[in-house]
Amino acid sequence: MESDIISPRYSVEVNTMAYLLCSSCKARMQIEIPAVGNGVYDPIRVIGSAICRQCKAGTGFEIENNVITYVSGAKSYGILNGALSETVKTLYAEAELSFQSGASNASTSMCRASIESALTEKEIQGNNLFEQINNAKKILSDVEIGLAHACRLITTGAIHRGELIALADVPAILSATVRILNKLAS
Numbered sequence: 215m216e217s218d219i220i221s222p223r224y225s226v227e228v229n230t231m232a233y234l235l236c237s238s239c240k241a242r243m244q245i246e247i248p249a250v251g252n253g254v255y256d257p258i259r260v261i262g263s264a265i266c267r268q269c270k271a272g273t274g275f276e277i278e279n280n281v282i283t284y285v286s287g288a289k290s291y292g293i294l295n296g297a298l299s300e301t302v303k304t305l306y307a308e309a310e311l312s313f314q315s316g317a318s319n320a321s322t323s324m325c326r327a328s329i330e331s332a333l334t335e336k337e338i339q340g341n342n343l344f345e346q347i348n349n350a351k352k353i354l355s356d357v358e359i360g361l362a363h364a365c366r367l368i369t370t371g372a373i374h375r376g377e378l379i380a381l382a383d384v385p386a387i388l389s390a391t392v393r394i395l396n397k398l399a400s
C-alpha cells in the first residue's frame with residue numbers, strides 16, 4: 215500500500231520504501247523521497263504526517279536520507295490529573311495532537327504554553343516563565359524544575375532562533391509536561 219505525505223514544508227509523491235505502520239490501525243504505508251542522483255535525496259530530511267488510507271489517522275514520522283528515523287506511536291505520555299483546568303488540559307491535548315501530526319515545533323510550543331498557564335493559575339509569580347519556574351520550588355522538585363526549564367529552552371530555540379526540533383525529541387517533552395502539570399494540579 216502506498217500513501218501520500220503532506221508536511222508543513224513539502225508535498226511529496228511517493229512510490230516505495232520501508233514500511234511505516236499506521237499508529238491507529240497498523241495498516242502498512244510506504245513512503246519514498248525521490249533520489250536526485252548518486253544517492254542524494256531532496257529533501258534530505260522530511261518531518262510530516264502520513265495519512266492512512268484505511269482509517270484516515272495521521273502517523274507522525276521523520277525521514278532522513280530516505281531512512282525512517284522516527285515514527286510516532288499511539289502510546290500515551292501520561293494521564294493528566296482531572297483537577298487541572300480546561301484551559302491547561304486543552305493546551306496539553308493540542309501538544310499531543312501536534313505531535314501525532316508530525317508538528318514537533320508546534321507540539322513543544324503547546325507544552326510550554328500549558329506549563330505557563332498552569333503556573334499562572336497556581337498564582338506563581340514572576341516577570342517571565344524563567345522566574346515563574348524558579349518560584350515554583352515549593353511545589354516542584356529539583357528534577358521537575360529542570361524539566362520545566364528544558365521545555366522552556368527547547369521551545370525558545372524553536373520559536374525565537376529558528377532551530378527545528380526533531381520529532382524524536384518530543385515524547386520526552388510531552389512526558390515531562392504531564393509530570394509537571396500533575397504536580398501543579400495537586
Ligand SMILES: [Zn+2]
Binds near residue numbers: 240
Ligand atoms: Zn490506519
